[in-house]
Amino acid sequence: QKEVEQDPGPLSVPEGAIVSLNCTYSNSAFQYFMWYRQYSRKGPELLMYTYSSGNKEDGRFTAQVDKSSKYISLFIRDSQPSDSATYLCALGRLTGGGNKLTFGTGTQLKVEL
Amino acid sequence: EADIYQTPRYLVIGTGKKITLECSQTMGHDKMYWYQQDPGMELHLIHYSYGVNSTEKGDLSSESTVSRIRTEHFPLTLESARPSHTSQYLCASSVPGLNYGYTFGSGTRLTVV
Structure with missing residues (x-):
């Protein structure tokens, strides 16, 4: 089982939509x-x-964390075509070798006019 | 604009060739990393360094090697390229502390034919 699971998408939304990305x-x-x-x-x-x-x-971005449910989200309000990109969640922890980031697979977002 | 530079941006090379991917940063960061990124897959850490003369292998087994002779420079070398090495290679750097994210370069897209 992967340590981090990210909704893969891809997502396509109209300009102005609220987008929810989750890990x-x-x-x-x-x-x-x-x-x-x-x-x-x-x-x-x-x-x-x-x-x-x-x-x-x-600004238009809100990061939400629920540690009890082990769930994180990124909300984008009033989405713009310039928001079209891949969004990756990354979770950090201390290990014996120092701090370490574990990345999700990414969600590809397209905001259409 | 990120102060971490990767060259070349794109490289197509024949099987068996030796290649070096360059990564330099001007931020004085002690920590540097090499990640491999394939479409739809999470970023995989292949090498990291916590300072000069310090290098470690990451989570993903890799046939590449790295060196860290100067703080600002962290090259990655493949002694004998194979088609299985075809991927996007991302270099990153950071300062100590989890509350600072990584700064990434633009990547090198390697294709081995």
């Missing part, structure tokens, strides 16, 4: 929860991070 995880040792955005032919870029259960907002 579940099995290891309660994860302490930090991140979302990366990856445009085509580019490397992932950090979009949001949080370390506690609850919501964290940044």
Whole structure:
């Protein structure tokens, strides 16, 4: 069983829609929860991070963490064509060798005009 | 704009050739990583380094090798390329602490024919 499962998509939504992207995880040792955005032919870029259960907002983006259910979500409000990208969840924990990130497989999002 | 650079961006090479993928960062980050990314799959850590003269293998077995002679430089070498090495290779760096995400380069798309 994978440590992190991400809804694979792909998702196609109309401009202005609310988008929900989700990941579940099995290891309660994860302490930090991140979302990366990856445009085509580019490397992932950090979009949001949080370390506690609850919501964290940044503009049109909201990261939600539910540690009791081992479930994280990214919501995008008023989605724009420029949001079209692959979104990866990444979960961080301390290991014997230092901090380590485990990534989901990514959800490909397309926002259409 | 990320201050981590990967060259070449694209490489098509014949089986059996030796190749080196370059990765440099100008942020003074101690930690650097190499990931392999295939379509629909999660990022797999193949090598990491916590500083000069420190290198470790990651979770995914790889026939590549790395070196870290200078803080800013973390090249990856394949002594004898095979078609199974065809993939996207992403380099990343970070500062200590889980609450700092990774900064990724744009990747090298390697095709071995």
